[in-house]
Structure formats: C-alpha cells, structure tokens
Amino acid sequence: MQKILFITWDGPQTSYMEGLFLPIFNAIKKTDAIDFHVIQFTWADQSKTDSIRKIADSFGIHYAAYKIQRKPIALLGSLFTLFQGKSFLQQYIDQHKIDVVMPRSTMPAVMVNRLRLKNTKIIFDADGLPLEERVDFSGLSKASKQYQWLKKEETRLLIKADGVLTRSQKAIAIHLKTIGNQFHDKFTVVFNGRNPEFFQPYASQKTAVRKMLGIPEDDFVFVYCGSLGPQYGWEEMLTIFKSYHTIKSTARFLIVSGNPEFVKDKIPEELQNSIIVKSVPFAEVPKFLSAADVAFAIRKPTFSMQGVAPIKLGEYLLMGLPTIASAGIGDTETLLENVPGTFLFEHNDAQAIEKAVTFVANLKYDPLLLREAGEKYFSLKKSAESYRKAFQKL
Structure with missing residues (x-):
C-alpha cells in the first residue's frame, strides 16, 4: 500500500482540511490502495484541530496538527x-516509511526543500499562485527579500518535484514561463471537489431556514458563502444587490462567512434590514444555501486569481443555484461556457x-442542469479522478 503524506500550513479560519482535502482523500482511498497521512501546521486552537482529527479518524486518515508559533511576532x-x-x-x-510527500503551497515547500528524501517521491501542490496573491492583496512587494526568498523556494520545488498540482490551466502556463516548457508533463490540474450528497438542493429546508432568518417565503434572496476580504468582491456584490433592491425592495442578501466582522461597518444604513450576516458550522452550509435564489461567486480578477478554482462555485452549482461568477478567475470561463443559469461578470465592463441586475431580473434556469454542471466539474468523483491521474504519473 502506498503511503502519501499531505503537508499544509493553514490559519484558524479556513475549513479546507475538513471540507475539501479529507473528503477527497477519502474518496480516493475507497478505490485505491493508498494510506493517507496529513500533517497540518496551524495556529488554530485545540478544539478546532480535535474536530478535524475526528473527521480524519472517521475516514481512516492519519492526522497530526503541528502548532505554528506566533510570538514574539508572527x-x-x-x-x-x-x-x-x-x-x-x-x-x-x-518513522512511517512515507512513499510520497505532498506539500501544499509555499511554507511546506520551504521545509520539504530541506528534507533528506532517498526513495520518497514529491508531488508539489502548488495550489493557486499564493505568492502573487500576497502581492495583490496583502501588500507584499516583489522587490522585498521575503518575496524573493519565497519565490526562489517555490521555483526550486517546482523543478525538483516529481509532479506538480495546480487548480487551473492558466497556472500551468504561468509556472512554465518560470521553469521552462520541458517540465510540462509533470503538471496536472486537479479539481476542488465537493460531495454531491452533502451539497444538494433541500427544498424542504427552504421554508424552515427562511422562517428562522425572518425572511418571507416570497422574498428574493441573494447569497454569498465564504471568506470576506479585499479579493472577494464585496463592493461589486453590494452594488449589484443595492441596484436590484431599488427594483424589488423586499429582496434580501444572506452572507454566510467565517469572518462576518469584515462587513460589520460596511453595510449602508438603508440596507441594514435587508442584509443578513451569519456564521454557521460547515455542516449547516447547504441548509442555508437552500434559502437562496441566486448566488455570488465574485473575486477580483487580479493576476494571481488566474491560478485559483473558486470552490464556492462548485457548491452553488451542486445546490442548483443560479450564480453570478467573475470572469478571469482560473478556468471559470471555460467551465461555465455552456451552463445556462450562470452569468459571467466582466469586471472591466462599464455595464x-x-x-448582472438584468440577469437576475429575468432569471430563468433549470436547477437540474446546474447540478449536472456541478457534478461534471466539482464532484468528489471528478476530483478523485484528477488526483489519481497525478499519482499515476509518478
């Protein structure tokens, strides 16, 4: 049995481990003779890591959390x-005789670059374009020693690794400009899969959730589910909703996020009673999505966003939700090219x-077709197949 060690470095707010990677690995190990091990470097508290460990145990995946120190300074x-x-x-x-190490993103890459690996293969999960994302949104300068050092480490592992995972074809093209086209065959695009049995329309829940939230049955509801911050298009979402609200004053905007404090002082006074902000456990996300009529998957299309695969897009489609999604984000245009009930938001278009408001006002869609698109591109089965393809290259 092949032993694969996945190494990641995460903050406490993310749910990628329990919501994305563990389910994908579980789907793979159901058909492949692979023993997955996970080491998560994190500064999350013990209750968070204990809950992740419980899920990992239920999947038969070995999980260990390693505390990231934050003092004297981060x-x-x-x-x-x-x-x-x-x-x-x-x-x-x-100790565990690991056959393949799979570091995800930059910080694990730094550590793996310094390991003594004799017969152990490396699959580098390059993720999106994490360093460029920090340049775009966190103020990291490309001229800084920090960026140059981390970029050197990333490039070193891109060359050294036996395989490289990305989330878009665009990311592959960008990396090959750095390391050369001779490394093309080691790259594989993997999909961010969700469980279709978990993310599925809950018509029976819609009325109950709306009642709990104080939303009348006939009101039109927008939803955004996910992180909030500079890259997640808050201004665009708010402007679209505000414009639609002038047409239909009973419309509501439900925001489900792990960091609701971001919008605390950003909701206009006149919309205070129309925008609902909730922070809910991951297990309840589908229930709250069921309350909505249309979803936002908007991110600012900066250079770094070419490398990402917006996981929320998959969740929305699996739920049969019409979706307004940003163009220029990973391979979104290709994925949504022939999917009715979706709207590509062109950020550079003055109109x-x-x-987008016209799309919502004239909304016509078949939730079954939307769900079919979700299963085609974002199901656990599709994701497992993409990872399996990468493993077979070793």
Whole structure:
C-alpha cells in the first residue's frame, strides 16, 4: 500500500482540511490502495484541530496538527516553526516509511526543500499562485527579500518535484514561463471537489431556514458563502444587490462567512434590514444555501486569481443555484461556457452591474442542469479522478 503524506500550513479560519482535502482523500482511498497521512501546521486552537482529527479518524486518515508559533511576532514565530517543523517532518517520514510527500503551497515547500528524501517521491501542490496573491492583496512587494526568498523556494520545488498540482490551466502556463516548457508533463490540474450528497438542493429546508432568518417565503434572496476580504468582491456584490433592491425592495442578501466582522461597518444604513450576516458550522452550509435564489461567486480578477478554482462555485452549482461568477478567475470561463443559469461578470465592463441586475431580473434556469454542471466539474468523483491521474504519473 502506498503511503502519501499531505503537508499544509493553514490559519484558524479556513475549513479546507475538513471540507475539501479529507473528503477527497477519502474518496480516493475507497478505490485505491493508498494510506493517507496529513500533517497540518496551524495556529488554530485545540478544539478546532480535535474536530478535524475526528473527521480524519472517521475516514481512516492519519492526522497530526503541528502548532505554528506566533510570538514574539508572527514572522519570527513562522521562521522558528519552519526550522522545528522540518525536523518533525523528517522524523515522521522516516518513522512511517512515507512513499510520497505532498506539500501544499509555499511554507511546506520551504521545509520539504530541506528534507533528506532517498526513495520518497514529491508531488508539489502548488495550489493557486499564493505568492502573487500576497502581492495583490496583502501588500507584499516583489522587490522585498521575503518575496524573493519565497519565490526562489517555490521555483526550486517546482523543478525538483516529481509532479506538480495546480487548480487551473492558466497556472500551468504561468509556472512554465518560470521553469521552462520541458517540465510540462509533470503538471496536472486537479479539481476542488465537493460531495454531491452533502451539497444538494433541500427544498424542504427552504421554508424552515427562511422562517428562522425572518425572511418571507416570497422574498428574493441573494447569497454569498465564504471568506470576506479585499479579493472577494464585496463592493461589486453590494452594488449589484443595492441596484436590484431599488427594483424589488423586499429582496434580501444572506452572507454566510467565517469572518462576518469584515462587513460589520460596511453595510449602508438603508440596507441594514435587508442584509443578513451569519456564521454557521460547515455542516449547516447547504441548509442555508437552500434559502437562496441566486448566488455570488465574485473575486477580483487580479493576476494571481488566474491560478485559483473558486470552490464556492462548485457548491452553488451542486445546490442548483443560479450564480453570478467573475470572469478571469482560473478556468471559470471555460467551465461555465455552456451552463445556462450562470452569468459571467466582466469586471472591466462599464455595464457589468447593469447586466448582472438584468440577469437576475429575468432569471430563468433549470436547477437540474446546474447540478449536472456541478457534478461534471466539482464532484468528489471528478476530483478523485484528477488526483489519481497525478499519482499515476509518478
């Protein structure tokens, strides 16, 4: 049986481990002789890591959390964790006789670059374009020593790895410009799969959830589910909703997010009673999505966004929800090219807001066709197949 060690570095707000990676690995191991191990470097508290461990145990996946130090300052704590973490990883790999290490993104790459790996293969999950994302949204300068060092580490592992995972074809093209086309065959696009049995329309829940939220049965409801921040198109979503609200004053906007404080002071006074902000456990997300009529999957189409696969798009489609999605985000245009009930929001179009409102006002769709598109591109089965393809290249 092949032993694969997945290594990731996460903040406490993310739910990628329990909501994305563990279910994907579980789907793979149902048909393949693979023993998955996961080490998550995180500064989440123990209750969070205990809940993840419980899910991992239920899937038969080995899980360990390693504490990221945040003192005396975050940067120094991270450097200390990298130094200590490398030794921990080396010991774990040797002890468990790991066949393949799969570091996700930059910080795990730094540690893996320093491991002594004799007969162990490397699959580098390059994720999106994480360093460029920090340039676009976190103020990291390409001229800084931090960026140049991390970029060097990323490039080193892109070349060294036996396989590389990305979330879009565009990301592959960008990486090949850095390391050369001779490495093309080692790249594989993998899909962010969701469980169709978990994300499915709950017509019976719609009335109950709306009643709980104080939303009348006939009101039209927009929904956004996910992280909030500069890259997630808050201004665009708010403007679209506000414009539609002038046409239909009973419309509501439901925001489901793990960091609701972002919008605390950003909701206009006149919309205070029309916008509902909730933070709910991941297990309840489909129930709340069931209350909606149309969903937002908007992100600012910066350079780095070419590398991402918006996971929420898959959730919405599996729920049979019409969706307004940004163009220029990963391979979104290709995926939604022939999917009725979806609208590509062109950020550079001066009439984009007006067109989005018109799309909503004249909305006609078949939820079954939307769900079919979700299953085609975003199901666990599709995701497992894409990972399996990468493993077979080794």
